[in-house]
Amino acid sequence: xxxxxxxxxxxxxxxxxxxxxxxxxxxxxxxxxxxxxxxxxxxxxxxxxxxxxxxxxxxxxxxxxxxxxxxxxxxxxxxxxxxxxxxxxxxxxxxxxxxxxxxxxxxxxxxxxxxxxxxxxxxxxxxxxxxxxxxxxxxxxxxxxxxxxxxxxxxxxxxxxxxxxxxxxxxxxxxxxxxxxxxxxxxxxxxxxxxxxxxxxxxxxxxxxxxxxxxxxxxxxxxxxxxxxxxxxxxxxxxxxxxxxxxxxxxxxxxxxxxxxxxxxxxxxxxxxxxxxxxxxxxxxxxxxxxxxxxxxxxxxxxxxxxxxxxxxxxxxxxxxxxxxxxxxxxxxxxxxxxxxxxxxxxxxxxxxx
Numbered sequence: 543x544x545x546x547x548x549x550x551x552x553x554x555x556x557x558x559x560x561x562x563x564x565x566x567x568x569x570x571x572x573x574x575x576x577x578x579x580x581x582x583x584x585x586x587x588x589x590x591x592x593x594x595x596x597x598x599x600x601x602x603x604x605x606x607x608x609x610x611x612x613x614x615x616x617x618x619x620x621x622x623x624x625x626x627x628x629x630x631x632x633x634x635x636x637x638x639x640x641x642x643x644x645x646x647x648x649x650x651x652x653x654x655x656x657x658x659x660x661x662x663x664x665x666x667x668x669x670x671x672x673x674x675x676x677x678x679x680x681x682x683x684x685x686x687x688x689x690x691x692x693x694x695x696x697x698x699x700x701x702x703x704x705x706x707x708x709x710x711x712x713x714x715x716x717x718x719x720x721x722x723x724x725x726x727x728x729x730x731x732x733x734x735x736x737x738x739x740x741x742x743x744x745x746x747x748x749x750x751x752x753x754x755x756x757x758x759x760x761x762x763x764x765x766x767x768x769x770x771x772x773x774x775x776x777x778x779x780x781x782x783x784x785x786x787x788x789x790x791x792x793x794x795x796x797x798x799x800x801x802x803x804x805x806x807x808x809x810x811x812x813x814x815x816x817x818x819x820x821x822x823x824x825x826x827x828x829x830x831x832x833x834x835x836x837x838x839x840x841x842x843x844x845x846x847x848x849x850x851x852x853x854x855x856x857x858x859x860x861x862x863x864x865x866x867x868x869x870x871x872x873x874x875x876x877x878x879x880x881x882x883x884x885x886x887x888x889x890x891x892x893x894x895x896x
Contacts, residue, residue: 591615613640613662632662654680654705672706684708694723715746735761775801779820779848785840788832792816820848 590599602625605616610627617628629640644665646657651667655677658666667677674683682705685691691700693710698719700708716724730741735751739761744750751761756772778800786794796806799820808817808826817826827844834841864880867873 611639613642630662632664651677652680654682670705672704682706697724697726713746715748776847776849779803787840788816788829788842791832791842818844818848823848 594601594605602616604625608616608625608627610616613633614627614629616625618624619626629635632643633640634643642659642661643663644659645663646659646665649657650665651657652669652675654673655667655669655675657677658668660666669675669677669680672683673680675681684702685706685708686693686700686702691708691710693700697713697716698710699713701711702708710719712719712724715727715729717727718725726743726746729743729747729749734749735741736753736759738757739751739753739759741761742750742752753759753761781800782797783800786797791797792807792809794807796804798804803820803822805818805820808819816829818829819826825846825848827846827848829842830845831843834843864877867877867880
């Protein structure tokens with residue numbers, strides 16, 4: 543397809559179009575009318591205003607006799623040609639006077655806009671406070687739709703109160719509203735974390751539990767520290783040499799754990815529970831199940847871990863029995879006898895690795 547322009551070399555001003563376009567295809571050639579123009583001539587004709595005549599447009603004597611009121615003018619009546627006083631444009635007859643037409647009387651503005659009469663048949667509509675628009679149509683302004691009403695996005699929400707009015711409220715998990723927003727509310731409660739863990743609020747309604755020094759775990763359910771010596775000591779605190787059935791245990795005043803710490807049975811008068819207390823601690827563990835038979839002894843379950851008891855003697859993993867005997871000269875004879883027997887090897891193994 544080819545598009546070309548053809549210009550008439552001898553334009554005819556009576557023709558509607560001076561330009562034509564034609565489109566060529568395989569077998570057709572179509573002419574399409576181009577742009578056209580129209581000419582207008584402006585002619586100024588001077589004439590006197592109604593009620594005046596002559597080259598100087600002096601007032602017609604009959605009009606002067608009418609003494610027209612303000613905002614009116616002497617004019618010929620259209621039907622009779624009689625000179626009468628008629629109101630100027632934008633004014634209307636009210637008795638003998640011509641008063642300015644007030645469009646505001648016709649309620650031309652929106653119900654949420656005020657109308658101001660600015661001149662004859664002229665007015666201005668302005669939306670009321672809290673509304674926006676051109677005065678003919680006014681919409682309520684929602685401050686929350688613009689920058690969230692000035693409320694802090696991370697901790698508050700904007701609440702619409704009415705046209706142009708709003709207030710900020712704290713989001714769930716926040717409190718203490720201020721100009722800068724709301725503060726994160728402390729969500730830690732008793733039981734949020736394990737008793738041997740620290741609780742900290744990390745988000746709205748979210749807490750983080752961190753085990754205190756000496757414990758590992760997720761802060762909610764703890765495990766003992768990986769410190770081998772402390773773990774061994776804790777285990778020995780709950781072990782007694784020999785087998786002690788529950789009935790025998792209740793009749794025993796004092797017994798000793800494998801740490802050397804003494805313990806006692808607490809059976810207060812009127813108390814049906816049997817409790818165990820290790821000397822040096824205020825904790826009392828209630829026996830909740832007894833005489834659980836094991837392959838190497840008997841187990842009694844208590845409801846508390848006896849973990850607040852300090853050792854009577856601080857252990858030193860570098861010491862062994864033979865080193866202690868060697869440090870004291872008065873045991874030289876005993877040491878020499880031990881060295882001559884196989885007991886020497888057994889004692890070293892038991893003390894160092896047992």
